Amino acid sequence: MSELPAVSEEEFRKVCDFLYRRTGMLFTEAKRYYVQRRIAERMASLGISVFATYFAYLRGDADGEIEKFVNAFTVNETYFYREEHQLRCLSSDLLNERVRAKRPGEALRIWSVPCSTGEEPYSIALWLLENWPAVDVQDIEIVGSDIDTECLAAARHGEFGQRALMRLTPELIAKYFVESAHERWRIVEDLRQSVQFTTANLMDPAETRRHGIFDVIFCRNVLIYFDDASRRLAAENLFECLAPGGFICLGHTESMSRISPLFEVRRFADAIVYQRPKGGVRG
Amino acid sequence: MPLVRRPSPPFEPSAAAPVSLTEGTSDQRWAAVRAAATRPDGVALLAAALPQERDPRVLEAIFTALARVATAESAAAVAPFIRSDDASLRAAALDALRAMPEASRPHVARLLADPDPDVRLLSCELARGLPEGEANRLLSALIDGEAEKNVVAAAVEVLAEVGRPEVLAALARCAERFAGDPFLAFSIKVATDRIGEP
Amino acid sequence: MVEPAGKRILVVDDASLVRRFYREALERAGFEVDEALNGVEAVEKVLGGIYDLVVVDVNMPQMDGLTFLKVLRRQATAVSSLPALVISTEAAAQDAAAARAAGANFYLVKPVSQEWLVEHVSIMCGRPA
Numbered sequence: 079m080s081e082l083p084a085v086s087e088e089e090f091r092k093v094c095d096f097l098y099r100r101t102g103m104l105f106t107e108a109k110r111y112y113v114q115r116r117i118a119e120r121m122a123s124l125g126i127s128v129f130a131t132y133f134a135y136l137r138g139d140a141d142g143e144i145e146k147f148v149n150a151f152t153v154n155e156t157y158f159y160r161e162e163h164q165l166r167c168l169s170s171d172l173l174n175e176r177v178r179a180k181r182p183g184e185a186l187r188i189w190s191v192p193c194s195t196g197e198e199p200y201s202i203a204l205w206l207l208e209n210w211p212a213v214d215v216q217d218i219e220i221v222g223s224d225i226d227t228e229c230l231a232a233a234r235h236g237e238f239g240q241r242a243l244m245r246l247t248p249e250l251i252a253k254y255f256v257e258s259a260h261e262r263w264r265i266v267e268d269l270r271q272s273v274q275f276t277t278a279n280l281m282d283p284a285e286t287r288r289h290g291i292f293d294v295i296f297c298r299n300v301l302i303y304f305d306d307a308s309r310r311l312a313a314e315n316l317f318e319c320l321a322p323g324g325f326i327c328l329g330h331t332e333s334m335s336r337i338s339p340l341f342e343v344r345r346f347a348d349a350i351v352y353q354r355p356k357g358g359v360r361g
Numbered sequence: 362m363p364l365v366r367r368p369s370p371p372f373e374p375s376a377a378a379p380v381s382l383t384e385g386t387s388d389q390r391w392a393a394v395r396a397a398a399t400r401p402d403g404v405a406l407l408a409a410a411l412p413q414e415r416d417p418r419v420l421e422a423i424f425t426a427l428a429r430v431a432t433a434e435s436a437a438a439v440a441p442f443i444r445s446d447d448a449s450l451r452a453a454a455l456d457a458l459r460a461m462p463e464a465s466r467p468h469v470a471r472l473l474a475d476p477d478p479d480v481r482l483l484s485c486e487l488a489r490g491l492p493e494g495e496a497n498r499l500l501s502a503l504i505d506g507e508a509e510k511n512v513v514a515a516a517v518e519v520l521a522e523v524g525r526p527e528v529l530a531a532l533a534r535c536a537e538r539f540a541g542d543p544f545l546a547f548s549i550k551v552a553t554d555r556i557g558e559p
Numbered sequence: 560m561v562e563p564a565g566k567r568i569l570v571v572d573d574a575s576l577v578r579r580f581y582r583e584a585l586e587r588a589g590f591e592v593d594e595a596l597n598g599v600e601a602v603e604k605v606l607g608g609i610y611d612l613v614v615v616d617v618n619m620p621q622m623d624g625l626t627f628l629k630v631l632r633r634q635a636t637a638v639s640s641l642p643a644l645v646i647s648t649e650a651a652a653q654d655a656a657a658a659r660a661a662g663a664n665f666y667l668v669k670p671v672s673q674e675w676l677v678e679h680v681s682i683m684c685g686r687p688a
Binding site: 305338 | 395418428429460493
């Protein structure tokens, strides 16, 4: 196997500066070896031997290169109870704050978008049943949306493999899943019925708007890969679908600082989330 | 099980979008601005609303709408605001132009030659979105004639990312002219090191 | 020079080379350095981490330095009193006054040399420069 091309100090810095500016991910000295290797891997994989050529390719985000590069540093697979700290924040802080804004009998509405094959919205349902005391007295509506109709079909079907369930205890699995095939578990009918799955394109205000107003939105690991104009539009569309005082949670490597100034930062014990300001005008 | 409920019927948003971008509450103007982006006469409406709008969120939406449209006309509507006395308007205009690199392209050379150093400084950022050859040519010409340290610094910041060997001579001349400025000496050295890589 | 012993500084500026210029000087002087490139990110970092001082440029996109300071000073927790060194290109008295009104502890005008920065940061962190 031929050697991977060597990457110099300043080449490493150039890539780090660029990715930090675009995505907010900060690669420090500690990550140097991994970043240099990743650059070399991508160059080898693309058949590029000159760094300047690769860097121009990365800068232009040709063929989604930024996401491809960054993939090596993030866990992209979806599974139940991913980023559990946000779920903790949901039940410890976010919903309690939102409940105070509700009229009697009015449902709390939670949106998972994109929901992929359903792990995230089902996780929210499971988590609340297990961890939120008010779940018995407060109506909750959970919506999962995605642009991919095949993902939605899989989500509605609600069957998952071992890896998707790896963070769940055997007790939870026994309680909420039925083994439907060899090493496949299907989430129980009651929970399948408790999540509404819809198609939605985050870039289309007409599609986002028809979903109504939410108290909490989970929009993880997608916005940061859009271009500038698309991020701003998607952020506006999500803002429009949030109640004043409602919350939006991004992926843990994402930041609104790279996306939009519309939201305010709120720090809770378990997570940093973003909030649509309560008043009509942002101060 | 408490979460089980019949999903609510799909929301039908209330009737027609508001028409006026300059009347009503800020929420109403925000909605009207967003709707304008897809109207055939949208750019004219948005451009007309820009000078009078004071609400930061609505302003942001106007710029976002113009950036979405991304035509020569919409870029031309944004470009003058790079000259605004209001620093946040200048920054917002820059961000909007940055978000539509193709449409902004014809304006960059002129902005980099603007008599106002603040305009030249902000416009260096726009060179980042240009094809590399053009960016290098324009920034190289800029730094050769530039007297303002802050503008040179902004140009070198961009050259540290996009610079090619053809700008090394101009950078060297700059280093000599501004030898007394520790930050400029530092940043020109970094840019030079990066560009000079084989 | 007395070791700053683990004082953490947040450097906020939209230019990567400015952040690097300050970072190298501060790290040589023994400080730990983190960075942010606009006011929104600076708010997130300050809320999510522990810093002894923030060095912030006035002119940044998304949220400028003075707006960041006002947001910082409004916080309900201890972060609201985080010492802030503001750096600006404007030398007029009214700009310094505006910065102080927003909550700046110190106001420096560019160009700021590495020595000048380290000296101010050291003093503000309670260490002799």
